[in-house]
Amino acid sequence: MKTNLRRVLIPIVSVFISLLVASVIILWIGEGGFGERFVFLGDAYRAMLKGAFGDTAAWMDTIIKMTPLILTGLAVGFGFRAGVFNIGAEGQMAMGALTATLFAVNASSFPAFIAIPLTVIVGMLAGSVWAGIAGFLKAKTGAHEVITTIMLNWIAYNITNWAVSGPFNDGLNNPRSPEIAEATKLPNILSSQATFMSYGILIAIAAAVVIYVILYKTSMGYEIKSVGFNPYASEYGGINVSKNIILTMAISGALAGLAGTLESMGLYYRFYGTLTSGKGFDGISIALIGQNNPFGIIFASLLISGLRTGSNQMQYVGVPKHIVTIIQSIIIFLVAAERIITSLLRLDKRKGGAA
Amino acid sequence: MPFQIPEPSAYSRYAVVMKKIRKQFPKVLANDDVDLYVERGEIHAIVGENGAGKSTLMNQLYGLYSPDSGEILVGGEEVVIHGPKDAINAGIGMVHQHFMLVGPLTVAENIVLGNEPVGAMDVFRYQKARQEVQKISQAYGLTVDVDARIEDLPVGSQQRVEILKTLYRGAEILILDEPTAVLTPQETEDLFRVLKNLQKNGKTVIFITHKLNEVMAVSNNVTVMRLGKVTGRIPTSETSPRKLANMMVGREVLLRVEKSPHKPGSEILRVDSLKVKDNRGLMAVEGVSFTLHEGEILGIAGVAGNGQTELIESLAGLRKADSGSVFFEGADITQKAPRDIRELGISHIAEDRFKYAMVREFSVAFNMALGRHYKHPFAKSGFLREEEIYQNAKKLVEEFDVRPREIHILASNLSGGNQQKMVVAREFAYHPKCMLVAQPTRGLDIGAIEFIHKTLIHFRDSNVGILLVSMELEEIFSLCDRILVMYEGSFMGEVKPDEISLEEIGLMMAGQTWEQVEGERA
Numbered sequence A: 001m002k003t004n005l006r007r008v009l010i011p012i013v014s015v016f017i018s019l020l021v022a023s024v025i026i027l028w029i030g031e032g033g034f035g036e037r038f039v040f041l042g043d044a045y046r047a048m049l050k051g052a053f054g055d056t057a058a059w060m061d062t063i064i065k066m067t068p069l070i071l072t073g074l075a076v077g078f079g080f081r082a083g084v085f086n087i088g089a090e091g092q093m094a095m096g097a098l099t100a101t102l103f104a105v106n107a108s109s110f111p112a113f114i115a116i117p118l119t120v121i122v123g124m125l126a127g128s129v130w131a132g133i134a135g136f137l138k139a140k141t142g143a144h145e146v147i148t149t150i151m152l153n154w155i156a157y158n159i160t161n162w163a164v165s166g167p168f169n170d171g172l173n174n175p176r177s178p179e180i181a182e183a184t185k186l187p188n189i190l191s192s193q194a195t196f197m198s199y200g201i202l203i204a205i206a207a208a209v210v211i212y213v214i215l216y217k218t219s220m221g222y223e224i225k226s227v228g229f230n231p232y233a234s235e236y237g238g239i240n241v242s243k244n245i246i247l248t249m250a251i252s253g254a255l256a257g258l259a260g261t262l263e264s265m266g267l268y269y270r271f272y273g274t275l276t277s278g279k280g281f282d283g284i285s286i287a288l289i290g291q292n293n294p295f296g297i298i299f300a301s302l303l304i305s306g307l308r309t310g311s312n313q314m315q316y317v318g319v320p321k322h323i324v325t326i327i328q329s330i331i332i333f334l335v336a337a338e339r340i341i342t343s344l345l346r347l348d349k350r351k352g353g354a355a
Numbered sequence B: 001m002p003f004q005i006p007e008p009s010a011y012s013r014y015a016v017v018m019k020k021i022r023k024q025f026p027k028v029l030a031n032d033d034v035d036l037y038v039e040r041g042e043i044h045a046i047v048g049e050n051g052a053g054k055s056t057l058m059n060q061l062y063g064l065y066s067p068d069s070g071e072i073l074v075g076g077e078e079v080v081i082h083g084p085k086d087a088i089n090a091g092i093g094m095v096h097q098h099f100m101l102v103g104p105l106t107v108a109e110n111i112v113l114g115n116e117p118v119g120a121m122d123v124f125r126y127q128k129a130r131q132e133v134q135k136i137s138q139a140y141g142l143t144v145d146v147d148a149r150i151e152d153l154p155v156g157s158q159q160r161v162e163i164l165k166t167l168y169r170g171a172e173i174l175i176l177d178e179p180t181a182v183l184t185p186q187e188t189e190d191l192f193r194v195l196k197n198l199q200k201n202g203k204t205v206i207f208i209t210h211k212l213n214e215v216m217a218v219s220n221n222v223t224v225m226r227l228g229k230v231t232g233r234i235p236t237s238e239t240s241p242r243k244l245a246n247m248m249v250g251r252e253v254l255l256r257v258e259k260s261p262h263k264p265g266s267e268i269l270r271v272d273s274l275k276v277k278d279n280r281g282l283m284a285v286e287g288v289s290f291t292l293h294e295g296e297i298l299g300i301a302g303v304a305g306n307g308q309t310e311l312i313e314s315l316a317g318l319r320k321a322d323s324g325s326v327f328f329e330g331a332d333i334t335q336k337a338p339r340d341i342r343e344l345g346i347s348h349i350a351e352d353r354f355k356y357a358m359v360r361e362f363s364v365a366f367n368m369a370l371g372r373h374y375k376h377p378f379a380k381s382g383f384l385r386e387e388e389i390y391q392n393a394k395k396l397v398e399e400f401d402v403r404p405r406e407i408h409i410l411a412s413n414l415s416g417g418n419q420q421k422m423v424v425a426r427e428f429a430y431h432p433k434c435m436l437v438a439q440p441t442r443g444l445d446i447g448a449i450e451f452i453h454k455t456l457i458h459f460r461d462s463n464v465g466i467l468l469v470s471m472e473l474e475e476i477f478s479l480c481d482r483i484l485v486m487y488e489g490s491f492m493g494e495v496k497p498d499e500i501s502l503e504e505i506g507l508m509m510a511g512q513t514w515e516q517v518e519g520e521r522a
Helices: A003-029 A035-055 A054-081 A091-106 A114-140 A144-163 A202-217 A221-229 A230-238 A241-268 A279-289 A294-316 A322-336 A337-343 B008-013 B054-061 B084-090 B105-112 B125-139 B154-166 B185-200 B212-218 B239-248 B306-313 B340-342 B353-357 B386-399 B416-428 B446-461 B474-479 B503-510 B516-522
Strands: A187-191 A197-198 B014-024 B029-041 B045-050 B069-074 B093-096 B173-177 B204-209 B221-224 B228-233 B267-277 B285-295 B297-301 B320-326 B346-349 B434-438 B463-468 B482-487 B491-496
Touching: A003 A294, A003 A322, A003 A337, A003 B054, A035 A054, A035 A114, A035 A294, A035 B320, A054 A091, A054 A187, A054 A197, A054 A202, A054 A221, A054 A241, A054 A279, A054 B008, A091 A114, A091 A144, A091 A241, A114 A144, A114 A241, A187 B125, A197 A202, A202 A221, A202 A294, A221 A241, A221 B297, A221 B446, A230 A241, A230 B353, A241 A279, A241 B125, A241 B285, A279 A294, A279 A322, A279 B221, A294 A322, A322 A337, B008 B014, B014 B125, B014 B204, B014 B228, B029 B045, B029 B221, B029 B228, B045 B054, B045 B212, B054 B173, B054 B204, B084 B093, B093 B154, B093 B212, B093 B297, B105 B125, B105 B154, B125 B154, B154 B173, B154 B185, B173 B482, B185 B204, B185 B212, B204 B212, B212 B239, B228 B239, B228 B482, B239 B446, B285 B306, B285 B463, B285 B474, B285 B491, B297 B346, B297 B446, B297 B503, B306 B346, B306 B434, B306 B463, B340 B346, B340 B386, B346 B416, B353 B416, B386 B416, B416 B446, B434 B446, B446 B463, B446 B474, B463 B474, B474 B503, B482 B516, B491 B503
Parallel strands: B045 B204, B045 B221, B093 B173, B173 B204, B297 B463, B297 B482, B346 B434, B434 B463
Antiparallel strands: A187 A197, B014 B029, B014 B069, B221 B228, B267 B285, B267 B320, B482 B491
């Protein structure tokens, strides 16, 4: 079985199985006879589709939600490619957003065409520095990045909370920053009713393309993957292992920082204590479902955000929105335990090579 | 006398009969109607080049693959083997090239693992396990310290534990896949003693190898394979290494290397009182000095673990020198990084190919660019030039006979010998001025060894300076212009291959200096 086909099939089959399991649960919580339960099931999924893609506003909502997921997914997936487990996208996203917002609030003197790129750069830099700390510690002392990034998450959490409740408060005693300067707000592509969709999604997709090119087309990507696969052989091949670990972490953190920055610049126009709300951690699941492939990650983000926006609509027909958490968990479980799928599909026919 | 295929009525004389075994892999027909007849109580050698299908055949006997067609008979009875469990039940045990042992557990624990003696409430009875293991170990003369932890044992002892594991599970027929590839000469001799002991105890042994002197030393019968077919089956007493080599390779093979006289050029590498520590922080290289000239092969002989690995790694920039210095073309390169050293024109064939010399998850083509992946012709302004990388790989797999001729498959899908060819091809392709070569032919078959030896000589004749570390004395003797013998981190002396005998080098490898050896001559 070709590895490529396998990489595509596993997430798709996982999605189908999880929807099947969810269907059983929906049938079970439905009321009345057999026929009525099936009608209920149909209603539930129709509501979900409608909520996610039913009209322009629904589409826009799904895309708005998927934007930060693409970026945190890329952050984690890129790290995985280099053998680095960046569990700290949450903290890097928060630090990126906070720093970018801090800059953006005070950037009213710049014209938009300077202010916007500058703010983006500031946010990415902050994320990359935050992740770079963990990269540096791993490269120089061997401290495991899972531990250090988790600890850095807590530090970031407390710094940002302190900032928005104290020195960087909006003056109205809400846990949020003042609004960013007009010049730093990302313009909207589309608006419908009360929903506004900024150019953030295009930036996120562009980031995916850039990451794809780095990973597969450049000697930098060659080195990063090589270090991830076999640091000893990399050193032997003249690759600076420490440098590449720090670099990987910095790029990964820049992506997470960008996720936070775009949330501030394109959606909230300020920093909230709850701006990240687990989207950094979602990146881990997304990278997993997307099999660490930049384009896979875009689809995984679409899937997860679609499920989430759809789940709101599902509630109206009487299906608890937690069903979506269940679906999501089963997908992740199956992708992570890919053995289950491969044996289901009998993809694991004993492969051989010449002896 | 050619082997007469026995009548089915005579099958009970055979421990194993494999008839018309056929195994097709996606890209290659690994076994093409292979017949194997192994007599009860014999030591049977299966020889062949890398990729000849030897391991595939044995993996089918052990149930790791199932044959596409063909019959297997064990002790005259037809058997169907679906997995190792069936094989173990049929009394077959296998010792793989890479050991399957748990490092932190003791010898006894490893041997009983999976069939542990247990008492009430399934509590593991360690004392019982020890006794049982000791019993088997004494019965077959396989001495091991049952309480030692696996990770503290040398490779040879670990292999014994693997053999004991199969015996503990009641194996009557033992398969050993290239058992000597990882052993020192002494350990190899011990292994042969063990095998003969097993034979005396009525066991049947099948071992895969491509070292012909081993076949001659220990086996009763030989089956020779080439390109998935059996090309000969013969009693060992009726053949010779040369005949076997011809059957393996399908043409005349030179077992000795032809080379022109030693004409060293100017000094290229100079090492001055170099001290290097090993991973445990102990001094492994104790202040050695030597010079290497253009156009010569300088050999370092010695038993594995006497500092050769650390010396080469230090010269390649992979290990920091503790003190002393290294000069290349007059410039100090002692603390330089691997890339800078490669840039100067020094290439390196690393001893441990799994750890150092390749990225198993990369394709063959990508592996063949490792070390030059960042510069012309493989990269331009930071972007990889895939076309160049593929062209280079296509050329090299052809030139160095890497099989299969597939450059896009992962390196992990190549057999060990072909992985080695891939590494060697890449390092030769550098057009280096100086080569650090460690165990270049480990795990290779005769054809490939001959090719690599010829290439090394060719490079020497085109004025490259080559430092060769090898545990194979034959290799050192036939290739080197000068030989340094290393023992416990120091050189016991410098000799020329035509001025010393194998026995004398053996004494130096055991710690006698050249002066002492020379003194004993008189």
